Amino acid sequence: MPAVKKGCGMFNVTIIGAGVIGLAVAEELSSHVSNILVVEKNHTIGQETSSRHSGVIHAGIYYPVGFSKARLCREGNRLLYEFCRKRNIPHRRLGKLIVATDDDEADELWKISNQAAENGVTDLSFLSQRQIRSCEPEVRATAALFSPSTGIIDSHSLMRSFYINAESNGAIVVFNSEVTQVRLESGHYEVEINNGEHRCQTRLVVNYAGLHSDKIAALVGINIDEVPYRLKYCKGTYFSVSPSPRLNHLVYPVAHAEKEGLGIHVTVDLGDRIRFGPDTEYVRRLEYTVDERKREQFYQSVGTYLPGIQRESLHPEMSGIRPKLQGPGEQYRDFVIKEERHLGYPGFINLIGIESPGLTASIAIARHVKSLAGKYLSA
Numbered sequence: 001m002p003a004v005k006k007g008c009g010m011f012n013v014t015i016i017g018a019g020v021i022g023l024a025v026a027e028e029l030s031s032h033v034s035n036i037l038v039v040e041k042n043h044t045i046g047q048e049t050s051s052r053h054s055g056v057i058h059a060g061i062y063y064p065v066g067f068s069k070a071r072l073c074r075e076g077n078r079l080l081y082e083f084c085r086k087r088n089i090p091h092r093r094l095g096k097l098i099v100a101t102d103d104d105e106a107d108e109l110w111k112i113s114n115q116a117a118e119n120g121v122t123d124l125s126f127l128s129q130r131q132i133r134s135c136e137p138e139v140r141a142t143a144a145l146f147s148p149s150t151g152i153i154d155s156h157s158l159m160r161s162f163y164i165n166a167e168s169n170g171a172i173v174v175f176n177s178e179v180t181q182v183r184l185e186s187g188h189y190e191v192e193i194n195n196g197e198h199r200c201q202t203r204l205v206v207n208y209a210g211l212h213s214d215k216i217a218a219l220v221g222i223n224i225d226e227v228p229y230r231l232k233y234c235k236g237t238y239f240s241v242s243p244s245p246r247l248n249h250l251v252y253p254v255a256h257a258e259k260e261g262l263g264i265h266v267t268v269d270l271g272d273r274i275r276f277g278p279d280t281e282y283v284r285r286l287e288y289t290v291d292e293r294k295r296e297q298f299y300q301s302v303g304t305y306l307p308g309i310q311r312e313s314l315h316p317e318m319s320g321i322r323p324k325l326q327g328p329g330e331q332y333r334d335f336v337i338k339e340e341r342h343l344g345y346p347g348f349i350n351l352i353g354i355e356s357p358g359l360t361a362s363i364a365i366a367r368h369v370k371s372l373a374g375k376y377l378s379a
């Protein structure tokens with residue numbers, strides 16, 4: 001790993017955070033711009049939210065129309081499948097069923113289908129009870145929507161691929177390096193690492209610090225309560241299941257765009273292991289223990305559409321924490337992806353609130369950031 005020297009000179013771009021988004025941007029920018037530094041506080045890539053998720057390539061069904069989440073997810077879905085094929089990243093386009101267990105939920109499926117169409121997702125189809133029984137015999141549902149373009153991905157292989165390519169394009173990625181101060185000087189930024197151990201100058205700062213991105217924005221001087229960028233932490237817990245039901249698709253209950261999560265659903269990984277989750281629980285601290293007492297809630301939720309599940313077969317597995325811009329019950333917020341010239345910080349690009357579908361949208365987000373950065377770097 002290359003080390004950044006104490007007074008490490010002038011970079012064109014400094015990216016804070018080597019999660020999936022920071023790495024996607026590092027690869028995208030490094031194929032056009034030289035002299036890029038990626039600064040990561042952990043010992044290696046993707047140790048935070050980018051390793052604690054469902055690994056689903058979403059289709060872009062639920063988001064409010066006009067939100068960048070909808071556009072970047074749809075675009076990202078297509079780009080990610082293309083990228084996986086080209087780079088041999090393990091993935092599977094296995095499809096997802098959204099299942100209704102009564103008439104009210106069946107009505108909701110129509111709303112979801114209309115919402116998807118407004119977002120440009122036009123490949124959903126309704127399944128009859130016979131079709132549901134034949135493709136998922138263990139699922140109990142009165143109606144279902146099928147999304148063929150939902151899939152799963154090995155996000156670690158994806159991140160490794162971004163990382164290796166960024167480095168071979170000349171980007172420098174440094175670990176165990178926490179950004180502790182960012183100052184706007186005349187015409188550039190000074191980025192302080194590990195409380196003054198190192199200092200770098202950079203023309204452009206890209207803040208991809210995930211759960212800490214609001215704090216990085218505050219470091220440079222942005223009033224994160226006024227804007228408002230202060231993040232709320234929303235934990236999502238998973239239970240594994242063994243013995244496991246035989247399922248061929250991802251299975252989701254009915255959920256709504258405005259709700260905090262998609263309901264406790266069934267995810268399948270590339271090793272065919274089945275997990276239930278995530279739920280949604282706003283928390284004050286970043287800690288990832290799994291509360292075993294949630295077993296009953298998970299059992300009751302999943303049992304509505306998978307009646308054969310035994311309570312004892314659920315085992316606490318892991319959790320992740322969503323960096324959300326809205327608190328419980330507050331209005332749903334879009335990703336913040338902005339160059340902050342209007343706040344007095346030209347060349348400072350914030351990415352804040354990059355919760356789901358951040359993984360799916362990673363390449364689309366990277367391209368969007370390239371266009372924001374390009375305008376600035378060529379100015």
Ligand SMILES: Cc1cc2nc3c(=O)[nH]c(=O)nc-3n(C[C@H](O)[C@H](O)[C@H](O)COP(=O)(O)OP(=O)(O)OC[C@H]3O[C@@H](n4cnc5c(N)ncnc54)[C@H](O)[C@@H]3O)c2cc1C
Binds near residue numbers: 023047048054278
């Ligand atoms: C429970 C859950 C399920 C999800 N499921 C899906 C899904 O199925 N599909 C999907 O598309 N998306 C999903 N997501 C969303 C997806 O995981 C995230 O959008 C994505 O991982 C965010 O990546 P990131 O790079 O922004 O953040 P992170 O992975 O958190 O990376 C940020 C990095 O910044 C570093 N950092 C922070 N502060 C500093 C500092 N001061 N100095 C240096 N480095 C710093 C951190 O160490 C970290 O490595 C899910 C998220 C959660 C929580």
